[in-house]
Amino acid sequence: MSVIIHPRPSPIAAAMYMLRDLxxxxxxxxxxxGCCFGxxxxxxxxxxxxxxxxxSENELIFGGEKRLRNILKKINELFKPKLIGxxxxxxxxxxxxxxxxxxxxxxxxxxxxxxxxxxxxxDNTIGAIEVLKEAMNLGIISxxxxxxxxxxxxxxxLLEKTRGTxxxxxxxxxxxxxxxxxAYEIINDIRxxxxxxxxxxxxxxxxxxxxxxxxxxxxxxxKIGGKIKFIANLDPNIGLPRIRNYSKIIxxxxxxxxxxxxxxxxxxxxxxIAGEKAKEIVLNSSTELAIIAGIPHAVAIEGKVKTIAITSxxxxxxxxxxxxxxxxxNEYGAHRVTLGKKYIHRSILGNAIRKIMRDIS
Amino acid sequence: MRSIAIYGKGGIGKSTLASNIAxxxxxxxxxxxxxxxxxxxxxxxNIIGKHIPSLLDIMKTNKNPSIDMFLxxxxxxxxxxxxxxxxxxxxxxxxxxxxxxxxxxxxxNINDYDFIIFxxxxxxxxxxxAIVVKEKYAEGVxxxxxxxxxxxxxxxxxxxxxxxxxxxxxxxxYNKSTKNGIKYVEKFSRKVNLPIIGIIPYSEEIISANKxxxxxxxxxxxxxxxxxxxxxxxxxxxxxxxxxxxxxxxNELEEIFYENS
Numbered sequence: 001m002s003v004i005i006h007p008r009p010s011p012i013a014a015a016m017y018m019l020r021d022l023x024x025x026x027x028x029x030x031x032x033x034g035c036c037f038g039x040x041x042x043x044x045x046x047x048x049x050x051x052x053x054x055x056s057e058n059e060l061i062f063g064g065e066k067r068l069r070n071i072l073k074k075i076n077e078l079f080k081p082k083l084i085g086x087x088x089x090x091x092x093x094x095x096x097x098x099x100x101x102x103x104x105x106x107x108x109x110x111x112x113x114x115x116x117x118x119x120x121x122x123d124n125t126i127g128a129i130e131v132l133k134e135a136m137n138l139g140i141i142s143x144x145x146x147x148x149x150x151x152x153x154x155x156x157x158l159l160e161k162t163r164g165t166x167x168x169x170x171x172x173x174x175x176x177x178x179x180x181x182x183a184y185e186i187i188n189d190i191r192x193x194x195x196x197x198x199x200x201x202x203x204x205x206x207x208x209x210x211x212x213x214x215x216x217x218x219x220x221x222x223k224i225g226g227k228i229k230f231i232a233n234l235d236p237n238i239g240l241p242r243i244r245n246y247s248k249i250i251x252x253x254x255x256x257x258x259x260x261x262x263x264x265x266x267x268x269x270x271x272x273i274a275g276e277k278a279k280e281i282v283l284n285s286s287t288e289l290a291i292i293a294g295i296p297h298a299v300a301i302e303g304k305v306k307t308i309a310i311t312s313x314x315x316x317x318x319x320x321x322x323x324x325x326x327x328x329x330n331e332y333g334a335h336r337v338t339l340g341k342k343y344i345h346r347s348i349l350g351n352a353i354r355k356i357m358r359d360i361s
Numbered sequence: 362m363r364s365i366a367i368y369g370k371g372g373i374g375k376s377t378l379a380s381n382i383a384x385x386x387x388x389x390x391x392x393x394x395x396x397x398x399x400x401x402x403x404x405x406x407n408i409i410g411k412h413i414p415s416l417l418d419i420m421k422t423n424k425n426p427s428i429d430m431f432l433x434x435x436x437x438x439x440x441x442x443x444x445x446x447x448x449x450x451x452x453x454x455x456x457x458x459x460x461x462x463x464x465x466x467x468x469x470n471i472n473d474y475d476f477i478i479f480x481x482x483x484x485x486x487x488x489x490x491a492i493v494v495k496e497k498y499a500e501g502v503x504x505x506x507x508x509x510x511x512x513x514x515x516x517x518x519x520x521x522x523x524x525x526x527x528x529x530x531x532x533x534x535y536n537k538s539t540k541n542g543i544k545y546v547e548k549f550s551r552k553v554n555l556p557i558i559g560i561i562p563y564s565e566e567i568i569s570a571n572k573x574x575x576x577x578x579x580x581x582x583x584x585x586x587x588x589x590x591x592x593x594x595x596x597x598x599x600x601x602x603x604x605x606x607x608x609x610x611x612n613e614l615e616e617i618f619y620e621n622s
Contacts, residue, residue, distance in 0.1 A: 057460055058420070060452070061446060061453055061457040062417075062446075063447055063451030063452035094453070095453040095456070
């Protein structure tokens with residue numbers, strides 16, 4: 001079995017993001033203080049209080065449950081959270097810490113989601129599924145919702161392994177194509193009256209960045225005309241309340257700008273399967289240019305029409321290039337840009353298009 | 362300076378033998394250091410006469426303890442250290458041994474000693490328990506076994522571990538020998554290619570001395586068992602080199618007990 005040797009996302013981070021989606025007030029990482037520092041800081045930006053039990057050599061030898069007990073007790077008294085998430089780390093799980101026992105001893109079991117994960121478990125989605133299972137056991141989500149979410153996460157894993165950055169042993173980084181050059185491609189194709197499909201197939205909060213392409217394409221349309229249809233996974237009736245709300249906010253903003261989405265392909269957590277629907281719509285039309293933002297590799301239309309992929313991450317960019325997408329733009333740090341914001345954020349490609357459009361006028 | 366690590370199945374008598382060998386070597390005029398690596402901290406009781414504070418317990422509150430805080434002198438001026446570790450069921454004993462042994466060897470001048478004995482808990486079940494030999498703190502291993510299947514099974518597991526990490530063993534100590542058991546241990550010894558360094562019979566004197574928290578040589582210096590341990594200690598002292606042992610499959614191991622040869 002080949003091993004993927006480039007860095008991969010961690011089940012611990014996936015568990016933390018899922019806890020955020022479930023609207024926990026605090027997350028406690030049971031491990032050394034450096035564990036998942038990056039995701040922890042990003043989630044703090046998003047309003048979640050993140051803590052660490054800061055296990056040191058002493059606790060790794062003698063056990064850290066006492067430390068967890070003290071910190072959990074203190075946080076509960078200090079912040080009076082309605083919902084708490086406690087997530088394991090490599091260090092605490094390897095030495096066999098029992099998070100649940102500590103939570104039960106403190107009588108916090110009815111409002112604490114315990115997640116026994118570490119980074120050696122394999123796919124990052126394992127962490128998210130663990131959190132969902134515990135949330136179901138606590139009655140926070142229904143069994144049906146758990147099964148739906150689990151299926152989506154399994155499909156997301158499959159997508160990564162077949163067409164994403166987990167499909168090869170090593171994928172190098174790539175800066176992607178020059179946004180200005182891609183902006184000209186888009187404007188010229190619209191000006192030449194080519195039929196364009198703009199597909200938003202985004203994952204959760206990153207839609208706040210990737211939806212910008214819808215706004216700029218609509219601005220072009222208003223200015224120079226063009227045949228553009230909008231396809232988006234923005235169903236406001238699917239997913240956890242927080243995720244539904246993202247769709248609602250984006251749709252309202254688009255609505256205010258007079259933009260109508262022609263085809264809704266699913267919810268913001270359905271990107272692994274919504275891409276298939278988008279593909280069908282595009283291939284059953286006379287689309288000549290498809291602009292796909294978010295998780296473009298879920299929309300497998302490269303080679304069938306001219307494609308411009310907009311994604312985040314230099315490895316994802318490189319992967320899309322090697323799959324055969326004609327142009328790929330890297331929107332650097334989509335999570336970093338969108339966490340903590342609840343409005344459509346201007347994107348790199350969007351700004352490149354705006355600048356050219358200003359010059360045209 | 363010579364050094365050995367004693368491994369073997371739990372309860373096989375490693376700590377008793379380690380303290381008795383340490384005492385015998387000290388009687389030969391050697392400056393001996395006995396390092397207990399078991400979280401129970403009971404390797405040095407027979408030398409000191411009581412439990413001593415463990416290094417890791419001290420390090421809980423003092424990251425850099427001085428040598429005199431964790432090194433204790435006992436019978437016949439033998440130096441003793443207990444590394445210690447977590448209480449049963451929590452934490453990680455292996456990590457404790459890594460931290461403790463590294464600290465000792467960073468801070469103690471080991472060349473002050475003629476002979477160092479490590480008493481290591483159980484068999485080499487994880488990297489932490491192997492650190493003593495993996496990092497060459499001990500030159501090689503002595504495996505303690507009795508003649509029962511599970512004990513030889515554990516001894517074989519240690520051989521496997523040593524083979525994997527390419528560490529030498531000096532030989533086997535056959536403890537609690539029985540009338541008919543020698544044939545099994547001899548077969549095992551041949552198959553893993555390790556010599557039997559010595560045979561220690563079951564001894565009421567050892568049990569009696571253990572109750573007094575002393576070595577048998579100290580309590581019954583002229584007894585037969587004391588002479589056996591002294592002789593074994595001399596053999597250990599004279600071992601020039603060890604060898605990487607072979608290890609047996611479960612079928613080969615079972616054949617030791619069931620074949621008619």
